[in-house]
Amino acid sequence: MSRIRALWAIGLAALVLGAVADEIPCTTHTSDGQYFDLNPLKSSDDYKFKSPSGNEYKINVCRPVASETWALKVEKPEEVAGFVRRDHGDFSIGSMNTTVAVTDGHPVLTFTEGTACSSSNDLRASTVIRFVCDTSVSGMGQPQLIAQLPPSDESACAFFIEWRTHVACPTHENGSWGFMSILATIVGIVFGLYIVCSVFYNYFVLQLRGFDLVPRYSLFSLGDTIEFIRGCVERIRSRGSDPWEGYRGVSASHEEGVSILSGPPGFLDEEDEEEDGMDRDGIIRL
C-alpha cells in the first residue's frame, strides 16, 4: 500500500517538473492567450532572399544556417542565423535567437551579434524578421528583404525582413502539453480502462446484460477500485479451483424454475395431504 502511494508521489512529481521545464524554444504565448510556434520553419535547406542589387543571402529560423560558411569573422560561427558572401569572407547578419517577440500581433525574431559593420568596428550586424500570418502562401513562404541600412550592399549592416507564412498564424499547443492536459489525459485513459474492464467483468463474470453492464462503483474512489480488483482476483481464483461453479449455478436456477412452475414445495405437500384426507372423506368426490 505504501509502495503504491510512493509511486503516485513520484509520478506526480515528474509531471510537475515536466510542466515547469516546459519552455520550448521558438514559441511564445502572448498576454491575450495567443500561441505562436515558428519551429515548423526550421529547415535543412537554408532560405534565400536577394538584395536590390541581386546579392543572395541565406538564412534559417530557429537553428543555425545549414550551408557551409567561409571565413566568418564572428565569435560563434556555429550559431550564425544568416549570411551573405562578400569579397573578404562571409558576412554574418546575426546570431541565432530562439526568443520570439510579438509586436502588433506579428511574431518577430531579432538576430544580433553578426559580423562587425564596415562603417564602425563597435557596431555588429543585426537583423529583424517580421512574420506575417498568411494562409494563402504555399509551403513555408519566403523571406523578403524590406530594407537594409546603409543601403549599399558593401556596407549594409542592418536588415529588415518580412516573411509571409501560415506558420506565423496563432496556433494551438500540440507539441508541448501543459500539466493539466497531461493529467486530464491520464485520468481519461484510466477512466476508459475502468469502464471497459467493468463492462467486461459485468458481462462475463457477473453475466449482467443491458443497463446493468454500466459500472455502478463510484468514480475515482480508491477503496472501491481496490475492492473491485480484489473481487476480480478472487473470482478468477475461485473459478480456477472449482471449474464447475458456473454450471452448478445454471443447474440450480433450472431446478428453481421447475419448482416455481409446480408451486412452492410446502404448499404442494399440504395440498397433497388435504387431497389425501378429502379422498378418505369422499365428500368432494361425490
Ligand SMILES: *[C@@H]1O[C@H](CO)[C@@H](O)[C@H](O)[C@H]1NC(C)=O
Ligand atoms: C533575442 O530576441 C529577443 C526578442 O526579439 C531580444 O529581446 C533579444 O535581445 C535577442 N537576443 C540576442 C542575443 O539577440
